[in-house]
Amino acid sequence: MEIYHRISDIRDYVKARRREGKKIGFVPTMGYLHQGHLTLMERAKEENDIVIASIFINPTQFGPDEDYEDYPRNLEHDAKLAKGVGIDIIFAPKVEEIYLKNACTRVEVDDLTTKLCGASRPGHFRGVCTIVTKLFNIVNPDRAYFGQKDAQQVLVIKKMVEDLNFDVKIVVVPIVREEDGLAMSSRNKYLSTKEREAALILFKSLTLAKNMIEAGKRDANLIKSQIIKNIENEPLARIDYVHIANEKNLKEVDLVTGKILIALAVYIGETRLIDNILLEV
Amino acid sequence: MEIYHRISDIRDYVKARRREGKKIGFVPTMGYLHQGHLTLMERAKEENDIVIASIFINPTQFGPDEDYEDYPRNLEHDAKLAKGVGIDIIFAPKVEEIYLKNACTRVEVDDLTTKLCGASRPGHFRGVCTIVTKLFNIVNPDRAYFGQKDAQQVLVIKKMVEDLNFDVKIVVVPIVREEDGLAMSSRNKYLSTKEREAALILFKSLTLAKNMIEAGKRDANLIKSQIIKNIENEPLARIDYVHIANEKNLKEVDLVTGKILIALAVYIGETRLIDNILLEV
DSSP: OEEEOOHHHHHHHHHHHHHTTOOEEEEEEOSSOOHHHHHHHHHHHHHOSEEEEEEOOOGGGSOTTSSTTTSOOOHHHHHHHHHHTTOOEEEOOOHHHHSOTTOOEEEEEOSSSSSHHHHHSTTHHHHHHHHHHHHHHHHOOSEEEEETTSHHHHHHHHHHHHHTTOOOEEEEEOOOBOTTSOBOOGGGGGOOHHHHHHTHHHHHHHHHHHHHHHTTOOBHHHHHHHHHHHHHTSTTEEEEEEEEEETTTOOBOSBOOSEEEEEEEEEETTEEEEEEEEEEO | OEEEOOHHHHHHHHHHHHHTTOOEEEEEEOSSOOHHHHHHHHHHHHHOSEEEEEEOOOGGGSOTTSSTTTSOOOHHHHHHHHHHTTOSEEEOOOHHHHSOTTOOEEEEEOSSSSSHHHHHSTTHHHHHHHHHHHHHHHHOOSEEEEETTSHHHHHHHHHHHHHTTOOOEEEEEOOOBOTTSOBOOGGGGGOOHHHHHHTHHHHHHHHHHHHHHHTTOOBHHHHHHHHHHHHHTSTTEEEEEEEEEETTTOOBOSBOOSEEEEEEEEEETTEEEEEEEEEEO
16 A cells, blocks of 8 residues: 555556556545544445545635644554555645645535535535545546445535536445444544543434334424434533435425435534434335 | 537547547537637647547526527537548537536636626636536546637636646637637627628727837736727727736736736627737736
């Protein structure tokens, strides 16, 4: 495995592999890898000849009061983990390699981005779409792998790929959870022991909702109010949003039917965590 | 030469040529080809193994009161001309092939697009950047050819390519003029005989400015006021803008020095024409 920092090195590498007829898989990450990322990488290895993972904490998808500066970083450890699952190349550029000082081009997906995380994090998806466009243009992959944990991101990226005719297949990989159910996230590192315990409220609330639906409940507002009540009982938790929506367009539903996404964003102390489940009713 | 209407056909064709190691040149046009387009195509033929030209009147770059419906179309004649200069493939998709009904993704270049044509035609460059992104993703060319007549478009596209890391070399080809100096344009077709004569005022005014600068004049405002006076003397002409600017950032200058763009947009009757010259002082 090699670590490249330069766009030109990645381009040269990919062009050489393409001349050999190799299929390229791509796993874009912000590093501080956990089993969720590694599962994406393993899937990419199964389906492609070559897998490139990027490790880049993209400043433009963080709001001014968010955790860009504090976002955990450990390239050396990441490299070991990535090598362990057979990644061929890590692309770990500096910010200056990716963003020129006078950069002024942005990619926007207008629908889908106003709700959920888009509402709490204005500009977030603009940053995501712009960096993913850039990385796709740099890496030129056949397939790119994203985690279902960022449910809205997955929908936005798929829409962007469709609308802008990127010749990249988007592969979505299910959420990987800790044994007790907490969705894996680099931000779990921020949690104190007490917060770590409290953070289980996300998974517990989703499970509660799932059980209600499996027991025949179909009133989305009732289910939502139960989720809210459940989270509000946890003193360390503060709700950002609870959303029961059509899986494709993210519009809130009154009736639970068809393919449904239940998505949460909850602050545990200072740490904002997200989680979701997909259900077919 | 073949004419393709489907994205999948272009993709298959390009992939097959790439496997043969061929270099792909691309000339995006809105059709109704004239010698300006053909010059782009000839240049592309010189520099690439394969040249693809697109003929697509992009609705999203026209304002609601502009000439999208009336824009001249003649695919059959275009095909003959393109074949004559050795184009390999024409890509002539229908609007529905390019834009899905629920498309909601756009590419924006924030600087450069507020002035000149961007000021007179709000949303124009958003439409241009979005369609060029899509066409680049569909055609996947090594080089793409644009005419200097659309001076601002050239700068915007170059910035977009830089900012979004497209692996496409942008080649800019000088303005092609009629014998009397009128810049070639598909929109010249709109001009009546009298308007055709009046339209010469654009080239004459640029020549006047050039002569003033060659005679040692450096006061941009003085030169600009001479251009304006000159155009205002033509009864059929109505100025949209006259801009004397830094060639790179399009900022208006007070002093004519370095690389300078003098750009005009002038209505001749109902027809909006643009023209420009680049000067190095």
